[in-house]
Amino acid sequence: MVQLVDSDIRTREVLGWKGVHVLHFSGSSCSQKLRIFLNLKGIAWTSHPVDLHSNDNFKPWFLGINPRGLVPVLVHDGAVHIESNDIVEYLEKAFPSPKLIPAGHENEVAALLRHEDDLHLDLRTLSFRFVFNPPGPPKPPAALESYAANGAGTVQGAADHGKNVQIEFWQRAAKEGFTDERARASARKFRAEFDAFEQRLASAPYLMGEELSVLDIAWFIYAHRLSLGGYPLARLHPRVQAWKQRLGAMPEFAREIVMPDDARARLEATYRAQAAAGKTLEMVAGF
Ligand SMILES: N[C@@H](CCC(=O)N[C@@H](CS)C(=O)NCC(=O)O)C(=O)O
Incomplete structure (x- = not known):
């Protein structure tokens, strides 16, 4: 799980975000993966588009949320998660139904x-x-x-x-x-x-x-x-x-x-x- 710690986060406003928030870009493959996962789970989320064409991901506001400068990012009740695969593994635990990682195969799927x-x-x-x-x-x-x-x-x-x-x-x-x-x-x-x-x-x-x-x-x-x-x-x-x-x-x-x-x-x-x-x-x- 890549959940950021307090000192990684400079854009402090996100610490107050309640519910599921996703920073993403329409045409980004990792963002598409996460959005399909959210759709299949039926999870309601707030969208924060980050325009990769305008390099918004290289600007201080976004780098203050993800120091790696990559989308997608999940903010869940103020906790910041990066890396799309870690995000879906985290969400699978937080929202277990419907199952998208078969029971007993968690380690295999992670690998x-x-x-x-x-x-x-x-x-x-x-x-x-x-x-x-x-x-x-x-x-x-x-x-x-x-x-x-x-x-x-x-x-x-x-x-x-x-x-x-x-x-x-x-x-x-x-x-x-x-x-x-x-x-x-x-x-x-x-x-x-x-x-x-x-x-x-x-x-x-x-x-x-x-x-x-x-x-x-x-x-x-x-x-x-x-x-x-x-x-x-x-x-x-x-x-x-x-x-x-x-x-x-x-x-x-x-x-x-x-x-x-x-x-x-x-x-x-x-x-x-x-x-x-x-x-x-x-x-x-x-x-
Ligand atoms: N390992 C990362 C890779 C994320 C990644 O590379 N995202 C791309 C979009 S698919 C990105 O943010 N690219 C930055 C850019 O194009 O400037 C993850 O799975 O989240």
Whole structure:
């Protein structure tokens, strides 16, 4: 559980927030995961949008809540929780029904969620290369300076390396972009995961067996994002594609992945340009 301690929190107003509050961004994969989880649980929550496009997460107010500068954040009766997987594990205990982590499998699910989180920067690499495709550096230097300078710099009272990992990621992206080599390496990791899911889904409807779980939510979001980027899910992993479509038809999932028309049009233009250049995800990854 990553529940922050008093000295980590500089934006003191959140300590007085009652009930369930979520700081999130519409198009963020980790925020989508948390919102689907909240929908399925039927938990009422207050929304605090944090605009990642405007780099609001690198400004003092937000860094005073999450020193790592990442969404989502949960504030529950004044207690601040960060890290989406820790948040859902916390909420599962606080709101046990309906169950989204199968009883007796808590440790296994925690390990599988850690593995999913370990792939987050690979998802981000593929997202920025094939979905968002910004024309220049994804984060301007001034925003990164604000990121480095603000917030307590501690998590649970100890100096935190998490922000440095993020800053190094963005600085490397500014320097070299998201190269073919990195994209290929990231895409291959997901192919290995989806190959394993293809086997698992041959004998059960969901990743943990007979019941929908938080693992389905987490991996649905990854599969959805990668499909947007042109990952050939239907061709390489037809059962995973069918599972994704089944989940995507549920309203609790569907309403969190709605894409505005202008974003859809930009994505289609990106795909056409990458296809003309021989640089779609499929081509770069060699799938
Ligand atoms: N391990 C973190 C990862 C969170 C994360 O990377 N969130 C992304 C959005 S999905 C973010 O806040 N990115 C900051 C940015 O793009 O500036 C978690 O699971 O909460």
